Amino acid sequence: MRRDTFLKSMAALAAAGSFPLSAFAAANVKMMIPANPGGGWDTTGRALGKALTDSGAAATVSYDNKGGAAGALGLAQFVNGSKGDPNAIMVMGAVMLGGLITGKPPVSLSQATPIARLSSEYNVFVVPASSPFKSMKEVIEQLKKDPGSVKWGGGSRGSTEHIAAAMIAREVGVDPAKINYVAFRGGGEATAAVLGGNVTVGGSGYSEFAEYINTGKMKALAVTSEARLKGVNVPTLKEQGINVVIGNWRGVYGAPGITPAQRQALTDMILVALKSKTWIEASEKNNWTPAVLTGPAFEKFVDDDFAALRATMVKSGMV
Structure with a gap:
């Protein structure tokens, strides 16, 4: 056969x-x-x-x-x-x-x-546990004041978290070209950058950050889904008045x-x-x-x- x-x-x-x-x-x-x-x-x-x-x-x-x-x-x-x-x-x-x-x-x-x-x-945006930012609203307020001061970290240029960051900027009235995005070649590098405080906000697939969210080493600010993820108590961007959904x-x-x-x-x-x-x-x-x-x-x-x-x-x- x-x-x-x-x-x-x-x-x-x-x-x-x-x-x-x-x-x-x-x-x-x-x-x-x-x-x-x-x-x-x-x-x-x-x-x-x-x-x-x-x-x-x-x-x-x-x-x-x-x-x-x-x-x-x-x-x-x-x-x-x-x-x-x-x-x-x-x-x-x-x-x-x-x-x-x-x-x-x-x-x-x-x-x-x-x-x-x-x-x-879907992606999740996180900050390290030591971050002064406690919500996506606070991140957005800083982004509006000084776009370059908010350093977004995630996958390669053109990744879904990069696109999401640009979409968030556009949605809140900030020129997407002014976002300060740092691209990493792999999830391990992005995770280390977030935990080390080398970026302001980190973005990745939820599974990649779940361990650190669950142990309190990272604070999850928002997910990019239409509705909250099953079993995950993290608000969506839409819940927070930011009309961005990307999978x-x-x-x-x-x-x-x-x-x-x-x-x-x-x-x-x-x-x-x-x-x-x-x-x-x-x-x-x-x-x-x-x-x-x-x-x-x-x-x-x-x-x-x-x-x-x-x-x-x-x-x-x-x-």
């Missing part, structure tokens, strides 16, 4: 919860994580890798972290080094789209193969030049992993909202989101 046909059969069995864990043990997956260790893509990639092996969808998963330029460096390495490889995948998401819009990378996302959207997550989705791409059958096989393999107990538990722990989308629907979503992000960034003075 061809591997892609086999994977389809196993995906159906997985949906019914009736396949042996070792049934898939064939693929040795090579995963590109286009970010440094410790951030959202790294956490997502390694959780997915564990789900792939725990579910039996893959025999092994190896990881290659390549941070920088909002994922563009990792994308370039993936596109140039994985052509035609049916077992190569890359974690990506909204942050990469923002980086591609603001930068001028030598490669295009369209050169790789869309596989699946996995989940979505951060994450997905998976395959290598350039793979066949339609190989693309379908990867899709089926990912879907099996997403149904596993390992992935479900990771999603609950990290407050990831399931947002699975595959095939032409995912491809269209990426194109539409790219256009929408560009429009938002132009309106906020980032492009």
